Amino acid sequence: MQELTELVESAQRDFAQAEQPAALEDAKARYIGKTGRITMLMKELGKLPAEERRARGQQINSAKQQIEAALNARREQLAEAALAKKLESEAIDVTLPGRLRSEGGIHPVMRTWMRIEEIFRSIGFDVADGPEIENDWFSFTSLGNPPDHPARSMQDTFYVDRNDDDGRPLPLRPHTSPMQVRYARTHEPPIKVIAPGRTYRVDSDATHSPMFHQVEGLWIGENVSFTDLKGVYSDFLRCFFETNDLVVRFRPSYFPFTEPSVEVDMMFTSGARKGKWLEISGAGEVHPNVVRNFGLDPEKYMGFAFGSGLERLTMLRYGIDDLRLFFEGDLRFLRQFN
Ligand code: DAH
Secondary structure, three states, X not given: XXXXXXXXXXXXXXHHHOOOHHHHHXXXXXXXXXXXXXXXXXXXXXXXOHHHHHHHHHHHHHHHHHHHHHHHHHHHHHHHHHHHHHHHHOOOOOOOOOOOOOOOOOOHHHHHHHHHHHHHHHOOOEEOOOXXXXXXXXXXXXXXXXXXXXXXXXXXXXXXXXXXXXXOEEEEOOOOOHHHHHHHOOOOOOEEEEEEEEEEOOOOEOOEOOEEEEEEEEEEEOOOOHHHHHXXXXXXXXXXXXXXXXXXEEEEEOOOOEEEEEEEEEEEOOOOOEOOOEEEEEEEEEOHHHHHHOOOOOOOOEEEEEEEEHHHHHHHHHOOOOOOHHHHOOHHHHHHHO
8 A cells, every 4th residue: 555655656756757748658658558567566466366356456546546647637737838838939919010011102203104105105106125234336326426526425424344346335325315226227117116214324413313214216217207206296295294285395406316406395384383494305307327327228218216304204294303302212202102
């Protein structure tokens, strides 16, 4: 009897000391496993005289039940402890503010870009894309602006630290006009294309940024005249600004790749900005030498080109007066467009 009491106590101690379920099961095996001490005592019962067997059997059974009870209690304790630990490690503070997934939006200059594509597509223009690291010939020479010509200084620009095949440093394109030549040399007339994209110049103030966007336009056919330029560009402005209340004027100017060359101005005839001329774009009839560089006969083909600044158009459309706002990434500004 004494021996059984000690056995139960010993089992209780062992169980209490087991910190892990595996250790607990090992301890269990020592008492009530196949070769456990209680099990062995049960097996020895058969050796006892019949009159002692019953009482002894009851004692052993009772000890076994106590051990099982201690085992189950400890199992539960360990499971609870494990759960508590898990909960603690995965604890979430439901009072913390949620992690908001903020929605992206479209940059106002991109809106202008998309809008221009839509308008020109609707009148049959293709949309082309070209390299921002351009070579010297496409950037300047093919556009009537040979090396050392003073007109080059109009677009003093950035260069990459590498030369093109002619040994001239590669510029970051200062305008999208090279796309006129690239596109025309790989397409058959009639050619109707716009080429929006990034451009680069050494310029930085409230209305100029070293990186900015332009859209080039080109329409070349057998008889595309200055009148067509006036019609197409005026219509474009009315679509873009969603108003018929504007007038457009074509002011003589100079570009090496157009003759005649103009600067396009527009004026709102109603609303807050009524009555002020605003410079909007360069344009002109493509110079015969440039048509030749297209690989076309200038006696047969003629047409117009224009190059407009997307930031400028965006500023006028939304009444923004500092172009640097476009590049600062301030959400308070950008959110207003989405
Ligand atoms: N490339 C000129 C610039 O960046 C803009 C321009 C003027 C483009 C006249 C044209 C054009 O296509 O015909 O200043």
